[in-house]
Amino acid sequence: EDQVTQSPEALRLQEGESSSLNCSYTVSGLRGLFWYRQDPGKGPEFLFTLYSAGEEKEKERLKATLTKKESFLHITAPKPEDSATYLCAVQATQGGSEKLVFGKGTKLTVNP
Amino acid sequence: DGGITQSPKYLFRKEGQNVTLSCEQNLNHDAMYWYRQDPGQGLRLIYYSQIVNDFQKGDIAEGYSVSREKKESFPLTVTSAQKNPTAFYLCASGLAGGQDTQYFGPGTRLTVL
Numbered sequence: 001e002d003q004v005t006q007s008p009e010a011l012r013l014q015e016g017e018s019s020s021l022n023c024s025y026t027v028s029g030l031r032g033l034f035w036y037r038q039d040p041g042k043g044p045e046f047l048f049t050l051y052s053a054g055e056e057k058e059k060e061r062l063k064a065t066l067t068k069k070e071s072f073l074h075i076t077a078p079k080p081e082d083s084a085t086y087l088c089a090v091q092a093t094q095g096g097s098e099k100l101v102f103g104k105g106t107k108l109t110v111n112p
Numbered sequence: 113d114g115g116i117t118q119s120p121k122y123l124f125r126k127e128g129q130n131v132t133l134s135c136e137q138n139l140n141h142d143a144m145y146w147y148r149q150d151p152g153q154g155l156r157l158i159y160y161s162q163i164v165n166d167f168q169k170g171d172i173a174e175g176y177s178v179s180r181e182k183k184e185s186f187p188l189t190v191t192s193a194q195k196n197p198t199a200f201y202l203c204a205s206g207l208a209g210g211q212d213t214q215y216f217g218p219g220t221r222l223t224v225l
Binding site: 104 | 118153157160170213215219
């Protein structure tokens with residue numbers, strides 16, 4: 001069974017304190033790994049898609065990386081507006097559908 | 113503006129009632145999805161549709177029904193058979209048949225009174 005585990009569940013940082021969020025996964029065959037940001041009471045906002053081990057993508061203070069077993073979302077010099085829940089999801093190659101399997105998310109709080 | 117709209121934003125239902133949640137997209141996407149989000153849990157797939165007039169059950173389809181009569185629309189009905197319907201419901205869309213991103217709507221919060 002495809003599984004996604006995100007850690008930590010919650011993370012508190014001071015403004016400017018860089019850190020990383022982890023997403024470990026087990027899938028029969030990885031079609032893609034997705035990162036989303038979700039603010040309270042809103043729908044997830046797409047951040048990145050990674051397809052193969054070694055791939056990296058960046059957007060402002062965020063950088064996503066992928067290995068064969070996990071993905072990291074690195075946050076460099078975070079600001080309070082980066083506070084949100086970050087969701088990781090994987091799409092498997094088997095099953096014939098585009099189903100995403102989601103982790104439970106990491107709630108990030110950045111204090112000024 | 114292109115995007116996904118969901119209505120209503122908040123919905124209250126009495127026990128025993130069926131309610132329908134609306135999802136519309138103007139992104140010209142073939143595939144549409146319904147997810148349920150509960151506190152402390154990951155998003156779970158209810159139903160999905162890859163083409164008009166066709167849809168498949170997801171992991172938690174019991175107590176829900178859908179239709180896909182138009183490419184732009186994918187309404188979800190929460191029936192009285194759904195034992196614990198209070199949740200945040202999210203609609204998503206994407207291009208079918210490939211490694212494509214799913215884009216989400218703003219969500220509908222359903223509360224059973």
